[in-house]
Amino acid sequence: MKNTNNEFEIRGLNHVAMVCKDMDRTVDFYTNVLGMELVKTIDLPGGVGQHFFFSMGGRECFAFFWFTEAEERQPGISNPRANIDPQVVFNDPKAITSSHGSMNHFAFDVAPDKIEEYRQKLIDKGVTVSEIMHHDTSITQAAEEVTEEVWVSSIYFQDPDGIVLEFAAWQREFSPSMGDRTDYVPAKADDRDKYRKMGEKFAAQMAELETA
Numbered sequence: 079m080k081n082t083n084n085e086f087e088i089r090g091l092n093h094v095a096m097v098c099k100d101m102d103r104t105v106d107f108y109t110n111v112l113g114m115e116l117v118k119t120i121d122l123p124g125g126v127g128q129h130f131f132f133s134m135g136g137r138e139c140f141a142f143f144w145f146t147e148a149e150e151r152q153p154g155i156s157n158p159r160a161n162i163d164p165q166v167v168f169n170d171p172k173a174i175t176s177s178h179g180s181m182n183h184f185a186f187d188v189a190p191d192k193i194e195e196y197r198q199k200l201i202d203k204g205v206t207v208s209e210i211m212h213h214d215t216s217i218t219q220a221a222e223e224v225t226e227e228v229w230v231s232s233i234y235f236q237d238p239d240g241i242v243l244e245f246a247a248w249q250r251e252f253s254p255s256m257g258d259r260t261d262y263v264p265a266k267a268d269d270r271d272k273y274r275k276m277g278e279k280f281a282a283q284m285a286e287l288e289t290a
């Protein structure tokens with residue numbers, strides 16, 4: 079994607095900082111399961127805790143805090159209650175929500191022709207992984223396989239703290255001719271009821287599709 083920002087020269091991700099319960103467990107998952115290199119470890123001054131950095135390739139890092147005084151994870155608040163999976167998304171949409179100000183999930187970029195292989199590799203390492211989701215512009219926003227309209231293909235899984243991670247592969251450039259839009263009116267805080275009604279309508283449409 080080309081840089082269209084005239085205000086700030088933002089050059090991609092530098093790092094994102096997550097919070098874990100057990101740094102030893104986190105290091106094991108990110109190095110041994112995901113194969114990421116631990117490139118920097120810090121013991122914070124004043125007994126505050128630790129700050130560790132894992133390489134995402136290039137100069138981008140996935141970082142963790144371990145805080146002496148952090149609160150416990152609050153599923154459904156601090157991060158999603160369940161992994162993002164087609165079954166979950168359609169049957170219990172609330173399970174993928176998290177609170178205002180939280181980080182919902184983090185997507186690592188991978189090549190489209192690797193998604194299937196990587197899914198199997200994660201499963202072989204004992205990780206529970208979603209079905210492959212091919213996101214398109216249809217009513218369900220999901221296709222069974224890669225079609226012209228699919229813009230990104232994804233798999234989702236969780237780290238030991240329940241952080242939802244995604245391997246995401248761009249399938250094409252964004253294009254209005256493929257149904258990509260930039261004109262949805264941004265929701266306001268008090269639009270919740272409107273969206274709840276849209277949810278009911280969607281459920282009815284889906285039920286109709288199933289019986290058709």
Ligand SMILES: [Fe+2]
Binds near residue numbers: 183185244246
């Ligand atoms: Fe995502």
